[in-house]
Amino acid sequence: MARFHQARLAFGDRVLWDGLDLTVEPGEWIAVLGPNGSGKTSFLRTLLHQYPLSSGTVEVTEAVGYIPQQHADDSDAMALRGRDLVGFGVDGGAWGVGLRGWARRRRLVDDALAQVGARQYADAPLGVLSGGEQQRLRVAQALTADPTLLLCDEPLASLDPANQQLVVDLIDARRRSANTAVVFVTHEINPVLPHVDRVLYLVGGQFRIGPPDEVMTTETLSELYGSDIEVIRVGGRLLVVGGEYSHHCQGDAQHSDGAA
Numbered sequence: 438m439a440r441f442h443q444a445r446l447a448f449g450d451r452v453l454w455d456g457l458d459l460t461v462e463p464g465e466w467i468a469v470l471g472p473n474g475s476g477k478t479s480f481l482r483t484l485l486h487q488y489p490l491s492s493g494t495v496e497v498t499e500a501v502g503y504i505p506q507q508h509a510d511d512s513d514a515m516a517l518r519g520r521d522l523v524g525f526g527v528d529g530g531a532w533g534v535g536l537r538g539w540a541r542r543r544r545l546v547d548d549a550l551a552q553v554g555a556r557q558y559a560d561a562p563l564g565v566l567s568g569g570e571q572q573r574l575r576v577a578q579a580l581t582a583d584p585t586l587l588l589c590d591e592p593l594a595s596l597d598p599a600n601q602q603l604v605v606d607l608i609d610a611r612r613r614s615a616n617t618a619v620v621f622v623t624h625e626i627n628p629v630l631p632h633v634d635r636v637l638y639l640v641g642g643q644f645r646i647g648p649p650d651e652v653m654t655t656e657t658l659s660e661l662y663g664s665d666i667e668v669i670r671v672g673g674r675l676l677v678v679g680g681e682y683s684h685h686c687q688g689d690a691q692h693s694d695g696a697a
């Protein structure tokens with residue numbers, strides 16, 4: 438689905454990563470973790486060919502779906518309906534696609550809405566929908582590409598645990614039904630931990646890649662951060678405790694602070 442070979446990304450003398458060899462297999466779920474500014478979004482941008490590598494190569498499948506980071510939108514949320522948002526995934530909102538184009542667009546949008554169970558509010562203005570409902574539509578937008586690789590940039594941000602679970606389940610359902618590979622940027626590994634095959638952890642120009650059991654350990658993260666980090670397993674969840682990095686498990690921040 439994607440293959441990096443000896444990939445390096447740097448802005449000026451700031452190196453985000455170097456010597457990255459990574460092949461993303463069909464149906465594989467890779468979580469991308471790391472502190473603010475470590476290069477998680479830039480990693481997705483190299484897969485989207487928005488950022489050229491400084492050296493090395495990346496090859497990517499053609500059918501890529503993308504759930505971008507959620508930003509406050511300038512457009513009029515009361516004028517835009519759910520299905521309009523999903524339709525942007527088909528044609529970027531272009532005019533003049535012709536009657537046949539509109540029929541195809543409608544079919545793709547309806548199909549994507551059905552996949553995420555959002556048909557009942559497809560015609561409602563975005564502005565009246567909850568954060569969870571809007572995020573469901575954004576997943577649908579990415580699915581209009583019929584992706585073999587789905588890139589997700591913090592799709593759980595600002596969702597409550599129930600809606601986080603819902604979005605994770607939708608993405609996992611797509612992965613299972615179509616063997617779609619998932620590259621998932623997140624600050625909080627716990628909601629996706631049961632699904633994750635490998636973790637790419639970026640810190641200060643260094644990285645580790647491997648199964649969660651190998652990367653999410655006291656030894657590996659302490660080595661990567663160059664300071665004492667403690668990883669504790671509690672009931673199938675991971676608590677990352679240590680200095681300024683305790684925020685990595687946002688949902689557990691209060692526990693981390695207490696344990697630090």
Ligand SMILES: Nc1ncnc2c1ncn2[C@@H]1O[C@H](COP(=O)(O)OP(=O)(O)OP(=O)(O)O)[C@@H](O)[C@H]1O
Binds near residue numbers: 474476479
């Ligand atoms: N086009 C660019 N030109 C110069 N520097 C950039 C560019 N894009 C990103 N950077 C820098 O690269 C670093 C990594 O940014 P990036 O957005 O990838 O981090 P991130 O890990 O996704 O952060 P966050 O968790 O805050 O979203 C930052 O220091 C950022 O300022």
